Structure formats: structure tokens, C-alpha cells
Amino acid sequence: MELLTPSGKPLEQLEIFQKRMLKQILSLPTRCPDPAVYILTGILPVEAQIHIKTLTFFNNVYHQSEESTMKKLARRQMTVCSEASNSWFININKLLRLYNLNEANTYLANPTKKTQWITLIKSAVMKYWSTKINPVLSKEEEEEEEAAHKEKYTVGQKDSAEDKLA
Numbered sequence: 205m206e207l208l209t210p211s212g213k214p215l216e217q218l219e220i221f222q223k224r225m226l227k228q229i230l231s232l233p234t235r236c237p238d239p240a241v242y243i244l245t246g247i248l249p250v251e252a253q254i255h256i257k258t259l260t261f262f263n264n265v266y267h268q269s270e271e272s273t274m275k276k277l278a279r280r281q282m283t284v285c286s287e288a289s290n291s292w293f294i295n296i297n298k299l300l301r302l303y304n305l306n307e308a309n310t311y312l313a314n315p316t317k318k319t320q321w322i323t324l325i326k327s328a329v330m331k332y333w334s335t336k337i338n339p340v341l342s343k344e345e346e347e348e349e350e351a352a353h354k355e356k357y358t359v360g361q362k363d364s365a366e367d368k369l370a
Contacts, residue, residue: 218250219251223238226245252329258295259299259325263322266311277293278308303329303331304332305324
């Protein structure tokens with residue numbers, strides 16, 4: 205299963221190939237910034253797409269019966285292996301932490317529906333990579349949300365419920 209999650213040089217080669225192909229399809233110069241390509245196309249980097257597929261596969265593992273070899277292996281690997289291990293299941297835990305999701309043991313104990321899981325991981329991955337690809341835009345969005353929140357609750361301003369009571 206470790207083959208399903210490329211890292212290092214193979215992942216880098218896939219990223220380079222994807223960016224080169226997207227730039228050719230869009231007729232962009234090779235010197236065009238990579239974030240611009242991702243923003244224009246709305247396509248996630250290869251690494252993010254692999255993470256989504258990996259976490260989706262993990263969903264298939266934790267939906268298996270308790271007697272299945274794969275689920276038993278998952279539970280064993282989670283308890284026995286250290287964080288330094290190259291175990292696929294430890295890698296899953298690292299991915300879950302990267303995207304601010306619960307630990308793998310939580311999902312093994314309480315499986316979520318596949319549709320909910322896919323929605324959850326896609327939104328988490330999209331949120332993470334949108335801030336990584338375009339941190340300036342993400343910071344502006346956060347500031348806009350903060351300003352809207354402050355406008356809604358300014359000091360000294362009566363809430364509509366307070367108006368009714370007065």
C-alpha cells in the first residue's frame with residue numbers, strides 16, 4: 205500500500221509533469237507562476253489529489269468488518285508502530301493531522317458514511333491547499349470575515365433581541 209502514496213522524487217516528477225501539461229494546454233509561458241496555473245484551472249496539485257485518493261481508500265479499509273485482515277492490520281499498526289515508521293497507516297494519521305482531521309483510530313472505531321467522508325476530506329484538502337497556493341487571497345478572505353463579524357457585533361450596538369426587550 206506504500207506504493208499508493210508516492211513521495212519525494214516520484215511525487216516531484218509528477219508535479220512537474222502536471223504543471224508543464226497544464227501550462228501547455230492553457231498556452232501559458234513556462235515561466236508563468238505555478239499558483240497562477242492552479243488558480244486559473246481550479247485543479248489541485250498532484251500531491252493533494254493523491255492525498256484525497258489515499259484517504260478515500262482508508263475509508264474503504266475502516267468500513268470492512270472487524271474480522272477482516274485489513275482492519276486488524278490497521279488497528280495493530282496504529283498501536284505498535286511509532287511515528288517514525290513508514291507504515292501506510294501511520295502515513296494516514298499524518299495526513300489526517302495535516303488536514304486537521306481526527307486520528308485514524310477515531311474513524312476505525314466510529315466509521316462515517318462514505319459520502320460524508322468524501323465531503324469532509326475534500327473540503328479539508330481544498331481549504332489547506334487554497335491557503336498554500338494563494339496565501340494572500342486566503343488572508344484577505346479571513347480579514348473580510350473578521351470585518352463582517354465585527355460589524356455584526358460592534359460594542360454599544362443593540363442586538364435586535366435587546367431592542368424587543370427595551
